Amino acid sequence: MTGSLVSVFNHPNSLKDVVTHFCPGCQHGTIHRLVGDALDHFQVQDQTIGVASVGCSVFLYEYFDIDVVEAPHGRAPAVATGVKRARPDRIVFTYQGDGDLAAIGTSEIIHAANRGEAITVVFVNNTTYGMTGGQMAPTTLAGQRTSTSPRGRDVSSDGYPIRMAELIAQLEGVSFSARVAVNSPKNVISAGRVVRQAFEAQVKEGGFGFVEVLSACPTNWGMGALEANDRIGEEMIPYFPLGIFKEAGRRQGDASAQG
Amino acid sequence: MKKRLFVKGNEAVAMGALEAGCRYYFGYPITPQSDIPEFMSRELPEVGGQFIQAESEIASINMLLGASACGARAMTSSSSPGISLKQEGLSYMAGSELPGLVVNIARSGPGLGGIDASQADYFQAVKSGGHGGYRLIVLAPHSVQEMYDYAMLAFDLSDRYRIPAMILGDSVIGQMKEALIPHPRPQVDLPAKDWAVTGKGGRDHQKIVKSLYLGDGELEKHNWRLYEKYQQMQRDEVRFEAVALEDAELVVTAFGVTARIAKTALRMAREAGMKVGMIRPITLFPFPCQAFADLPETVRKVLCFELSTGQMVEDVRLHTPCDRAVEFYGRPPGAGSLPPPEELFEQISRHYGRKA
Numbered sequence: 001m002t003g004s005l006v007s008v009f010n011h012p013n014s015l016k017d018v019v020t021h022f023c024p025g026c027q028h029g030t031i032h033r034l035v036g037d038a039l040d041h042f043q044v045q046d047q048t049i050g051v052a053s054v055g056c057s058v059f060l061y062e063y064f065d066i067d068v069v070e071a072p073h074g075r076a077p078a079v080a081t082g083v084k085r086a087r088p089d090r091i092v093f094t095y096q097g098d099g100d101l102a103a104i105g106t107s108e109i110i111h112a113a114n115r116g117e118a119i120t121v122v123f124v125n126n127t128t129y130g131m132t133g134g135q136m137a138p139t140t141l142a143g144q145r146t147s148t149s150p151r152g153r154d155v156s157s158d159g160y161p162i163r164m165a166e167l168i169a170q171l172e173g174v175s176f177s178a179r180v181a182v183n184s185p186k187n188v189i190s191a192g193r194v195v196r197q198a199f200e201a202q203v204k205e206g207g208f209g210f211v212e213v214l215s216a217c218p219t220n221w222g223m224g225a226l227e228a229n230d231r232i233g234e235e236m237i238p239y240f241p242l243g244i245f246k247e248a249g250r251r252q253g254d255a256s257a258q259g
Numbered sequence: 260m261k262k263r264l265f266v267k268g269n270e271a272v273a274m275g276a277l278e279a280g281c282r283y284y285f286g287y288p289i290t291p292q293s294d295i296p297e298f299m300s301r302e303l304p305e306v307g308g309q310f311i312q313a314e315s316e317i318a319s320i321n322m323l324l325g326a327s328a329c330g331a332r333a334m335t336s337s338s339s340p341g342i343s344l345k346q347e348g349l350s351y352m353a354g355s356e357l358p359g360l361v362v363n364i365a366r367s368g369p370g371l372g373g374i375d376a377s378q379a380d381y382f383q384a385v386k387s388g389g390h391g392g393y394r395l396i397v398l399a400p401h402s403v404q405e406m407y408d409y410a411m412l413a414f415d416l417s418d419r420y421r422i423p424a425m426i427l428g429d430s431v432i433g434q435m436k437e438a439l440i441p442h443p444r445p446q447v448d449l450p451a452k453d454w455a456v457t458g459k460g461g462r463d464h465q466k467i468v469k470s471l472y473l474g475d476g477e478l479e480k481h482n483w484r485l486y487e488k489y490q491q492m493q494r495d496e497v498r499f500e501a502v503a504l505e506d507a508e509l510v511v512t513a514f515g516v517t518a519r520i521a522k523t524a525l526r527m528a529r530e531a532g533m534k535v536g537m538i539r540p541i542t543l544f545p546f547p548c549q550a551f552a553d554l555p556e557t558v559r560k561v562l563c564f565e566l567s568t569g570q571m572v573e574d575v576r577l578h579t580p581c582d583r584a585v586e587f588y589g590r591p592p593g594a595g596s597l598p599p600p601e602e603l604f605e606q607i608s609r610h611y612g613r614k615a
Binding site: 045047052061069072075079082085090091 | 283285309311313314315318319321322324326327328329330333347348351355456458460465467468469470471
């Protein structure tokens with residue numbers, strides 16, 4: 001064998017070389033890596049301010065080697081708005097779970113998106129409240145048993161799981177909105193590309209980028225890691241379809257093509 | 260002659276904030292303070308600042324948190340029901356040791372209440388309205404000029420101690436017009452904001468603004484440090500106005516709009532030959548405890564006036580030596596009109612003549 005070895009897979013500079021505290025099979029570590037890769041790709045580690053939210057992901061600053069401000073439950077998009085307005089030259093992202101973003105913080109996310117704040121939102125959807133022990137989330141699937149829907153989510157009284165990526169895509173102020181999953185190597189690679197696009201919307205266009213990541217919570221789902229991955233594919237993706245729901249540049253292109 | 264303006268209290272506090280270097284305002288309209296966001300929406304873009312009319316009071320206090328975390332001078336304002344919504348953010352800002360200015364042009368409550376002047380937000384302002392037992396710097400202006408001056412003072416104190424500052428006004432102080440003489444921001448030495456998140460940019464270490472402390476003993480240590488700041492403020496930052504205390508036998512005490520009326524009542528009492536003095540707390544936190552503890556020997560009684568059924572009077576009682584009487588006269592929120600000076604004069608006369 002001749003020639004030199006080419007490195008194709010490195011630890012992102014934007015992530016610290018530490019062991020995470022997440023449960024076995026949890027995919028926050030994977031998603032952190034995808035975000036770290038995106039920051040490295042755009043070479044913005046030194047100019048990024050992360051906004052940590054409440055829940056399992058609050059320890060953002062333990063894993064990302066960047067400046068971080070912690071937000072109250074659900075308020076990360078408002079905190080990020082203050083950060084971005086005060087430092088428009090910085091790259092700002094929030095990292096939020098489904099309880100944080102789709103329940104208590106619905107108002108903040110909708111309005112930050114609608115204002116077209118130049119921030120990136122990484123929304124981790126595992127259909128449950130992880131840190132508080134697996135209660136029903138706004139994204140909990142119909143029939144899904146949780147500690148507060150012990151007979152399974154009943155849509156007649158609990159309402160329906162919210163599809164945030166589609167909802168966000170409706171808003172005029174949004175540059176990019178997509179949903180990905182991290183349940184298979186193929187999906188992880190594709191998710192990495194899309195996470196990068198969500199940051200690209202901010203880095204290149206100064207727009208609002210949103211990426212929803214379907215993710216497993218084996219501990220609270222009461223499943224093994226592989227079984228949890230299967231559930232993402234079999235139960236979550238059919239209800240929460242993967243795809244890019246808005247891409248401002250492309251949409252304009254489509255419009256002109258039709259015209 | 261210095262420039263003399265005729266402006267509303269709400270405009271004065273906004274002008275003071277601008278002069279203090281505030282460049283970011285986040286807020287939500289509510290009567291009787293909407294002149295502040297209106298003023299800021301007009302003026303901030305002129306000086307390169309940013310105005311955001313947020314979707315809620317909750318969002319606006321958290322925008323303030325974000326801008327403040329970057330080291331910027333920023334503010335929000337509201338009126339009582341809106342201030343209640345901001346308590347979550349205030350607790351987080353206090354826990355994260357972030358400065359910032361919050362103006363409360365208080366109205367009557369509880370609940371939606373009414374839009375008339377009230378001082379029934381005293382507890383909420385000085386005892387920590389949110390969770391966790393924090394304190395704010397609370398300043399109580401009683402004139403349009405003080406609205407301007409204290410906006411600057413509030414920012415400086417807030418930056419020095421890294422805790423949010425509140426200006427507690429009311430609908431009269433906010434809505435009345437009187438003379439204002441603007442002046443440049445006083446030169447004050449303040450510590451560098453080396454804690455601010457700005458992006459690592461060449462630094463070898465990250466910066467974190469947070470209020471979560473889970474490590475063994477970390478939160479206790481953090482809370483002792485916060486406590487020490489409040490103690491230091493109590494030692495160094497108390498401000499109050501003392502009027503005619505030297506020979507006083509009765510001392511009236513009041514803050515904000517009530518203090519203005521009390522001053523007129525005091526003059527009437529002096530003209531009637533009664534030896535009456537006054538303590539007007541300017542910082543409600545830190546409270547002028549020592550002023551009450553050190554009352555002249557001549558003082559037999561302290562009479563506390565408030566536009567509430569009694570809140571500050573608890574602090575007055577706590578610090579007044581027990582051999583002097585503390586009496587209270589107040590009106591509940593929603594009384595609809597202010598007590599005229601004659602009404603307070605009558606109270607002074609009644610208590611002055613009576614033995615403790």
